[in-house]
Amino acid sequence: MRRGPRIGLGIGITYLVLLAGAVLALAPYLLSLLTSLKQPVQLARQATLTWPAPWTGENYANVLGGQYTLLPALVVTVQVVLVLLVGQLVCSVLAAYAFARLEFPGKRLLFGGYLATMMVPQVVTIVPLYVMFAQAGLRNTFWGIVLPTLFGSPFAVYLLREHFRGVPQDLEDAAKLDGCGTLRILRHVVVPLSRPVLATLAVITVVSQWNNFLWPLIITTGPTWQTLTVATANLQSQYNGNWTLVTAATTLAMAPLVALFLLVNRRITESIAVTGFR
Amino acid sequence: MERLSRRALIGLGAGGLLAGCSIAEDPASDSSSGGTVVTVRLWDDTVQRAYEKSFAAFREQNPDIDPRIEMVPWASYWDKLPADVAGGTLPDILWVNSSNFGVYVDSGTFLNISEELPDSIGGWQQTVVEQYTRDGSLWGVPQLSDAIALFVNDDLVGDTDVSNLVWGGADDTFLPVAQALTNRSGARTQYGFNAGYDLQAIFFNFVGSNGGTWQGDAASGDDTYTFGDDQKSVAAMQYVVDLINRDQVSPSAADTNDNGDFSRDQFTQGNMALFQSGTYNLKNVADSAGFGWSIAPALTGPVGRVLVTNGIIAVGNAKTAHKDATLKVLEWLGSAEGAGYIGAEGAAFPAVTEAQQSYLDYWQGEGIDVQPFLDAAAATDVMPAPHGARAQTGQQAADEILKEVFLGRIPVADGMKQAQDAANAAIQE
Numbered sequence: 001m002r003r004g005p006r007i008g009l010g011i012g013i014t015y016l017v018l019l020a021g022a023v024l025a026l027a028p029y030l031l032s033l034l035t036s037l038k039q040p041v042q043l044a045r046q047a048t049l050t051w052p053a054p055w056t057g058e059n060y061a062n063v064l065g066g067q068y069t070l071l072p073a074l075v076v077t078v079q080v081v082l083v084l085l086v087g088q089l090v091c092s093v094l095a096a097y098a099f100a101r102l103e104f105p106g107k108r109l110l111f112g113g114y115l116a117t118m119m120v121p122q123v124v125t126i127v128p129l130y131v132m133f134a135q136a137g138l139r140n141t142f143w144g145i146v147l148p149t150l151f152g153s154p155f156a157v158y159l160l161r162e163h164f165r166g167v168p169q170d171l172e173d174a175a176k177l178d179g180c181g182t183l184r185i186l187r188h189v190v191v192p193l194s195r196p197v198l199a200t201l202a203v204i205t206v207v208s209q210w211n212n213f214l215w216p217l218i219i220t221t222g223p224t225w226q227t228l229t230v231a232t233a234n235l236q237s238q239y240n241g242n243w244t245l246v247t248a249a250t251t252l253a254m255a256p257l258v259a260l261f262l263l264v265n266r267r268i269t270e271s272i273a274v275t276g277f278r
Numbered sequence: 279m280e281r282l283s284r285r286a287l288i289g290l291g292a293g294g295l296l297a298g299c300s301i302a303e304d305p306a307s308d309s310s311s312g313g314t315v316v317t318v319r320l321w322d323d324t325v326q327r328a329y330e331k332s333f334a335a336f337r338e339q340n341p342d343i344d345p346r347i348e349m350v351p352w353a354s355y356w357d358k359l360p361a362d363v364a365g366g367t368l369p370d371i372l373w374v375n376s377s378n379f380g381v382y383v384d385s386g387t388f389l390n391i392s393e394e395l396p397d398s399i400g401g402w403q404q405t406v407v408e409q410y411t412r413d414g415s416l417w418g419v420p421q422l423s424d425a426i427a428l429f430v431n432d433d434l435v436g437d438t439d440v441s442n443l444v445w446g447g448a449d450d451t452f453l454p455v456a457q458a459l460t461n462r463s464g465a466r467t468q469y470g471f472n473a474g475y476d477l478q479a480i481f482f483n484f485v486g487s488n489g490g491t492w493q494g495d496a497a498s499g500d501d502t503y504t505f506g507d508d509q510k511s512v513a514a515m516q517y518v519v520d521l522i523n524r525d526q527v528s529p530s531a532a533d534t535n536d537n538g539d540f541s542r543d544q545f546t547q548g549n550m551a552l553f554q555s556g557t558y559n560l561k562n563v564a565d566s567a568g569f570g571w572s573i574a575p576a577l578t579g580p581v582g583r584v585l586v587t588n589g590i591i592a593v594g595n596a597k598t599a600h601k602d603a604t605l606k607v608l609e610w611l612g613s614a615e616g617a618g619y620i621g622a623e624g625a626a627f628p629a630v631t632e633a634q635q636s637y638l639d640y641w642q643g644e645g646i647d648v649q650p651f652l653d654a655a656a657a658t659d660v661m662p663a664p665h666g667a668r669a670q671t672g673q674q675a676a677d678e679i680l681k682e683v684f685l686g687r688i689p690v691a692d693g694m695k696q697a698q699d700a701a702n703a704a705i706q707e
Contacts, residue, residue: 044546044566127364134365217354218361230354237323238352239558241539 029254036060036248043244059248063235070249072223073231076142080216080227081209083146088205089198091152096160097186101172111161118154122214130218144219145227149209156201163197164190199267207257228253313337313344314603317369318592321352324561324625325422332619336610343603345371356670363387370598371607373590374418376409380501380667382593383417389594391416394605398612403629405660406589412665413499418591419612420629422620425654426479426585428577429545429553429563432570434459434468440552444578446488446517452577456527459551469550472541473521474534475684477664479555480518482586486661487579488514493665501666501705503676506691506698514579515683516690523686531684556588557627557651564644575650585654586661589629627651668705675704 035043036059037052063070098104099111129148130139138144167190175185191198213229220226226234232249235242261268318333320326326349333345348369350358356378362368363382374382382388392399392415399407399416406420430440438459443452456470474480485492490511494500505511522528533540545553546566553563554576563571576585592611598604610616614632621628621636624644628634634652641648664673676697683693 041566041568044543044562045568046547127361130361131365134367139365139367214357218358221348221350221358233353234349234351236351236353238321240562 032247033251035243036251038244040242040244059244060252062245063249063252068235068245068249070228070231070252073226073228076145076225077210077228079142080145081206084149084209085202085205087146087150088152088156089202091150092156092160092201093186093191093198095152096157097164097182097190099157100161100164102182115154115158118158126214126218129215133219139219140221140225142225145216145225148215153205156205159201160194160197163194167193196267199264203260203264203268206260210253210257313340313342314600316343316345316371316598316600316603316607317348318345318607319348319350319369319372320592321350321355321373322626323349323351324623325620328619328623328625331623332610332616335619336607336616340606340610343606345607366597368595368597370595370600370604371592371611372595373421374593375590376588376663376665377670377673379410379417379591379593380412380665380669383412384667387593387596388417389596389598389601389605389608391418391594391608394594395419395609395612398609401614401631402612403587403589403631403634403655404658405587405655406591406629408496409587409589409663409665410591411497418593419608420589421592421611421617422590422626423629423655424478424556424558424588425627425651426483426554426556426576427648427650427654428574429555429559430572430574431545431548431551431553431567432572433548434551434569441574442578445484446514446580453521453525453527456521456552457525460527462526466549469529469541469544470527471521471552472534472545472550472554473518473528474531474541475681476534476538476541476555478586478588481515482661482663483554483576483584484514484518484579485511486584486586487577487581488517489581490514493662496662496665501669501672503672503698503701503705506695512691512694515694519684519686519690522684531681531686535681535684557648560641560646560648560651561624564646573646573648573650576654582659583657584659584661585657586663587655587657588663591629627655666705671707672701672705676701 031048034052035048037055037057039052039054039056039058042050042053062068065071099107133139133144133147138147171189171193172185175189180188211229212227213233216225216227217230217233220230223231228249232246232253235245235249318329320329326347329347333347336345337343359372359378363385368387374388379388392411398419402420403423406423407416410416410418410420428440428443438455440455443455444450445452452471459468459470461468472480482492485505488510490513491504491508492511494502494504505515522531528534529540529544541550541553542555542559542562544550546563546568548567548569576583592608594601594604594608612630614630617628617630617633618636620626621633621638622640624637624640627637634655638648638652666672679688679693679697679700682688683690683697688696
């Protein structure tokens with residue numbers, strides 16, 4: 001009987017702390033949403049934490065189809081993400097399986113060397129990469145944006161390799177006895193067993209490519225191939241932040257990622273348990 | 279499940295097939311005129327609209343040349359520039375500012391305007407010409423000029439005369455006014471003035487009008503930072519820091535150090551009486567202020583009213599494939615007719631002297647007297663803007679220390695000396 005109120009108090013405090021954490025985490029998004037529903041004049045004349053008065057959808061109208069339309073950038077971003085998703089998943093699965101199961105000379109050295117490229121900051125390679133692409137005539141083209149990361153990433157290969165090494169060898173041996181070659185084993189045994197980790201990898205790829213900024217900024221010029229991140233940054237001028245437009249653009253840009261997370265929420269949770277990835 | 283996976287793959291593949299098709303039009307790749315294409319890169323979308331009108335007039339007179347604008351907004355401009363220089367993909371003409379031009383001049387990236395367009399130089403604002411003269415030559419066509427003045431909230435200031443405020447010394451008329459206009463007692467804080475870490479609008483005005491220096495003599499190529507050893511600069515800085523931390527007539531440095539818009543927003547929200555800033559904020563204030571306001575001359579100090587005049591130039595790519603056409607467009611941009619469109623839109627203050635009247639006319643049409651800006655631009659006693667091949671690097675090295683000084687965490691004299699030494703070390707690296 002005595003411990004009841006104490007436990008209740010403990011739970012209450014726990015929830016209070018969690019609630020405070022939730023408020024802290026969600027407040028920036030709420031502030032962004034509120035700002036996107038204000039008129040620029042209100043933002044300039046009143047304190048930041050006031051409610052929109054009047055509530056306006058003009059910022060969304062502007063970024064959806066008005067003077068500052070981001071629709072072309074949205075289409076480009078979707079194209080880039082789709083192509084990179086397919087390319088990275090296919091290539092990473094093939095490479096990871098080779099590193100996990102196949103034997104070939106220099107395997108460890110090659111894998112170590114490939115992983116070591118993760119340690120090189122992007123800014124170090126960006127100018128040489130740009131020069132190569134510019135000389136190849138790929139500046140300001142779709143393929144200029146996607147080619148550098150189309151063939152997988154070290155992180156994806158590492159993640160999948162670790163997972164593939166955990167797939168029981170007996171299963172693969174059984175498939176071999178049934179006459180399967182390497183590719184069929186990969187397709188019919190290993191990949192189906194790896195759906196959770198592939199789902200995680202897909203989400204990571206989509207989110208990272210959706211938010212990619214530096215390379216699309218460098219390799220593109222003008223509106224034809226600019227991605228959402230570049231187009232949103234371009235809404236700001238030197239002396240005018242255009243915050244109402246920027247917050248409308250970021251709210252819209254965030255929506256597909258939130259939807260994606262809600263869609264595959266369970267798979268991600270499963271894969272965290274499966275892969276130990278956090 | 280397999281069917282589903284196949285469908286998903288087919289869907290993704292279809293998406294991939296669509297890849298390579300953009301629904302956006304690129305104005306820079308439009309091939310309507312058939313003339314020699316000269317690409318012009320800039321970062322300001324309001325000036326872009328003025329340029330479009332200007333280039334339409336240019337094409338009528340020069341049908342064989344087709345200038346096309348390539349917008350790279352400010353946020354991305356300086357990230358792209360090094361890659362374009364390295365990749366040999368610079369446009370024919372591009373805007374640059376003083377912090378980012380010296381290093382490219384030294385590497386031979388830009389056309390020498392003193393040699394290519396010697397007859398045009400007399401028509402350009404002298405202070406901007408001097409700012410972009412390096413090794414005895416001018417390296418770009420002056421396009422915009424920032425002039426500094428005092429935005430006044432007439433409703434808060436009332437009958438107080440703020441047309442010639444003097445700071446410092448026994449005749450300090452500024453501080454009493456700033457104190458009288460400050461009110462921190464109510465729920466809403468009212469600031470008298472926008473002292474803060476704003477080199478262009480605040481710091482250089484105080485240093486210059488106290489007879490202090492920031493760097494060595496630009497004309498003789500001395501880029502060394504001197505502000506920490508110059509006691510007049512230190513005294514000016516002490517005055518500005520005191521306005522924030524001792525007299526409390528200005529917002530906290532915690533608010534303004536990393537948010538360049540804070541003071542402007544306080545002014546447009548009616549919470550600041552005097553806001554010293556430049557022509558670059560005129561349109562923002564005009565669009566946002568919901569109270570009576572006007573423009574007065576900037577503050578005067580012990581040695582007079584000394585301000586920095588900071589310009590933007592259009593440079594020509596030394597490796598352009600169409601040098602004659604590029605020079606013709608540059609010449610047009612430096613002419614009264616070509617630059618007149620900039621002022622006529624009210625978007626920015628032209629650095630072509632004869633075109634400046636159009637700016638005055640535009641704002642007079644809006645009911646705003648911008649004469650204090652014109653007077654500031656015409657002044658000859660000016661504080662030189664930051665200069666040197668590695669001006670940006672030097673500035674970045676000093677920034678963090680100077681921000682600590684403004685926060686009151688490092689004594690002014692010590693902090694300025696540290697910042698000066700850090701900046702000098704950075705430009706030597």
